[in-house]
Amino acid sequence: MSEAAKLREDICAIAKSMFDRGLTCGASGNISARLSDGTVLVTPTGSSMGFLDPDRISHLDETMTHLSGDPPTKEIPLHSAFYETRTGTGAVVHLHSTHSVALSMLPDTDPEDVLPRLTPYSLMLLGRVKLLPFFLPGDAAMGDAVRGLAGKRAAVLLANHGPVVAGKDLWAAVYAMEELEETAKLALLTRGANPRLLQDAEVKALAAKFDLDV
Structure with missing residues (x-):
């Protein structure tokens, strides 16, 4: 199987898994992945992540x-x-x-560091997640806002819209996205309960061990 054919199959399988688990619904959500020649495979507009056809991937x-x-x-x-x-x-x-969208709408969500420091894995996979303002879907200004971060964030949360995560490959991006959603869920479940957060010394130890920019 060629590189492109394998990646097409992986995109469809991963998208269906996320759809089946309720991480995306209807025709929402999209995935892109870069091939070794620099070209990119992208899920089509108006398509359901649960019913993608590998041959119709853009x-x-x-x-x-x-x-x-x-x-x-x-x-x-x-x-x-x-x-x-x-x-x-x-x-x-x-x-x-x-859960990520819900977190984006709460007035006390920190725009510079969306996720509370509840587990080491959100820091390891995502670092600090930036909250961006609301944009109309498809607005080119969303891309400009990401460019304004100069590559310093692997993940952003669009207000009233949803998360966007970049990774070194398809699986890394998916794992990080799932960690973002689960951490947002934990944040909402523990809201108002005064949960124990990772302490500064613990965050520093994580950063040193895993070479994190947090």
């Missing part, structure tokens, strides 16, 4: 120009911004996952 060139397959998601500005600014990005995942 294929774009290095400048995000459509080459073949169905028309790509309208959220291409988000994806391209991560590829352009974050060195080593091999895949980008965007969902409308419930």
Whole structure:
């Protein structure tokens, strides 16, 4: 099986798994992944993540120009911004996952550090997550906002919309996205209960051991 065929199959299998687990619904969410030649495979616009056809995945060139397959998601500005600014990005995942969206709407969510420091894994996989303002879906300004971060964040949360995560490859991006959603869920479940957060010394130890920028 060729690299492109394998990646198409992986995108569809992962997308279905997330759909089946309720991490995305309807025709929401999108995934992109870069091939070794620099071109990019992207889930099509208006498609359900639970019912993707590998042969209809959009294929774009290095400048995000459509080459073949169905028309790509309208959220291409988000994806391209991560590829352009974050060195080593091999895949980008965007969902409308419930707990992350809920966290984005709460007035006391820290825009510079969305996730409370509840577990080591959110720091290890995501670092600090930036809350970006609300944009109309598909607005090119979303990409400009990501570019404004100069590649310093692997994940952002769009207010009233959903999370976007970049990873070194498809699996890394998916694992990080799932960690973001689970941490957002933990944050909502423990809200008002005065949970024990990771202490500064513990965060510093994590940063030193795993070379994290937190």
